[in-house]
Amino acid sequence: MTEHTNDKENKRARKDLRIVVSCLAFVGGMVGMSYAAVPLYAMFCQVTGYGGTTQRVDQASETVLDRDIKVHFDANTGSGLAWDFGPERREIKLKIGETVQANYLAVNNTDHELTGQATYNVTPQSAGAYFNKVQCFCFTETTLKPGEKLEMPVVFFVDPDIVNDEDTKDITTITLSYTFYPHEKEKPVAAAAKPVQDNKQL
Template structure:
């Protein structure tokens, strides 16, 4: 094998590996959404069945260390509801800075066995959030626990589910208009 052919083969391998590294996150996310692996929740419209059995939902809020926002879980940290009953919780985000900041929330459900049965009807995590300087927002999540959880050999024993969100700063989406005042230009003279 010639050195030139070896170099092109290695270059192709590097390009392939870089491409796969960019594809890994979306592919893993798709895998988790389809299988419920890793506590990834389902998205739905609501349950037709509400059971008498109660389950507790605990809420957790955190942020990436580089995220300048303040992010809080609902004041009522634990909510008890019937399996199949629709629940609603409001998380709070505040931008204490003097600049516009965009964020995206990632979420997780524990225990993992319950992830496939925790269904979000609507959630702030489905879209990017943009907060103006000093802005505070209440961000809702509407959810239910699918009654099918009782047919799962592991998940049927779950008494409490924890829904966790972590906010990360992202680039401000194109087309977002900042309401922040323009910075004055430096004046000479």
């Protein structure tokens, strides 16, 4: 009787243990997914152009179509960043597939050093998958000294495949928008304390 009871209790304990382990594994998986969600979402946007996210490429387009498209440049600064920030030209006309360079200018109007970081998107959002940037200053920490002026280039082209997509083939103007936000630099790690000298006389 006692052996039978102990066997049942052991089985129940093993079953409870499996349930606890399963629950912990589920919770751990959910926590892991929550941390992975942001980079995975960013990767998804980069690949698909979702939300107006542009594409990053290593080389220019080899195909240029005999069809014009306009690109309008927009610029904004977030609260707390006292910069003048804007494009050199508000709009350019280019051939689809043609690689061009546009410049943005930033000026620090304060008497102290400021660091900013830019985010970007394009509209219409459906054009994001076809707006390819070869060079860009986005997501890079940019520090300007008091009164300093900086020219920031962006090199891009519009993928010729844009004319083969039912959702984008009739697009004639794309707006590229940058927003600079204040970015606080990481503070340097404090120097290790020097060991205390033992002044005791031997």
